[in-house]
Amino acid sequence: MGLERIVDIATDNRHLSAHRGFLIVSEERVEVGRVPLDDVGAVIVHAHGVTWSTNLIVALAERGAVMLLCGSNHSPAAICLPIDGHHAQNGRMRAQWEAGRPLSKQLWRALVVAKIRWQGAVLAANGHSATAFDHLARKVGSGDPENIEAQAARRYWPLLMGEAFRRDRDAEGANALLNYGYAVMRAACARAVVAAGLHPSIGVHHAHRGNPFALADDVIEPFRALVDALTIRLIAHDITGVTSEAKRAYAGLIAVDLMLDDGITTVWLAIQRTAQTLARSFQSGRATDLILPAPPSALELAALDGLIAR
Template structure:
């Protein structure tokens, strides 16, 4: 079953009762002239086991410690946002798998040649998926992207990822003058940042569920980055976010703002349909297959990561 993503952008009280997330409105909760029976009628409850991601996007949200504990015990990712509404923090459980210690040791013992081969597979899939997005969005075949994907060597020493990215972004948003992919760049970079943050949370959750350390990457190794492995594994999934953002730009214009309506569309990322292993699957479920296969690569059971192919 696909886990739900819950977004809270208004003042709200969030608590736990009988393994249910209880949602209450502050004005109703504080009202002294309403009988308790009416207060309970405006409560909304959600089963904890059905929740995969919670996004907290308001300074006046109150959440109880017992609810946070229950969410983390059920491998839920909790995202907090800054004053601009952009994802800022990510809370994950410290344990997500019954054999976590064993899996950590196998991940730590992974050889450099294996990690380079896994990175090669990752970048090959990413570039091919980017090429498919360009074909679908711009209605043109990009043979150079396919060639670059095929030419990626172990560890990508030629940095074909960067070459493909430069071509990709220039082509995908060709109608936006001087567009470059940059965190602080012009729109729709704001949408891409938000979408990638949601994707990162989904992947980090999958890694924890598979008993892996999100911090220890196969390629990324920034000493200040707590989610290097998540950043590695999400690479082939980024084009799905890009395609969604492209559609939003077509619908709302090149100066699209990150409104609540747009955020709602971006929060569908975990449920986007992808194809993995010859079957169609929601993105969040596919990520679970990817992270499970990554562990099997570390343990020696597999030699290839299961990634979605567009």
């Protein structure tokens, strides 16, 4: 599978349809854009009054693509996912559902350790000491009973964003940028989870009954730091709102290169491998089967500047 595109619909009163292998965007029955359906990994709808045809939803589902609907704060409100994601879906979903608490807790530990190490890498690339984050990562126990994740967050945000910053999903500025970036990354994670034959609502840690993205919210954890790193770069370029420039930059995140043990790959392929090996862990009962990418280097993070239009 090649690199897929994130299609963002941000203009009101657009109509989305499928025609001869293309996603067609039109306004008052006049076409204003088209994208090959085979290139679409996710469609994110932010605008009001947007309509779409059933044919389009079916065409997206047949290709394993997702449609994500966002609220006014740029956080996801609903998602449309394909039913068939993988030839081994039934067995994988059964193993996912039947996974015992010990396995789920070990998987969550691995995800939290990776998240904290990625946060440390982002801080180090921005001139801050990451020693405390290495120490915190080593302290994470199975299931993170001491909530080291939250302890790391309390250190992380003031260092990265300044002492006055508070993470608020309903706030504007940097918070709105983070909401949008996480929505893009969450769509990619949901897409990868479904493609791996797993159900996105059955998480290893995130288990709120009303959360249709629970497993995607588990998988996203290490990758959130990439959104954070790009956000502070956007702000440094005086982009403080969810503008078209910001949206293009976040959509480009999944194409950024990461160094893995077996060579260079993209963020999108790293997310796919995370989801595939998570499925393997559910089936084997071994948390060690989960493969997570190593924290990005300062050089890899510096490449994020290339996503920002000048």
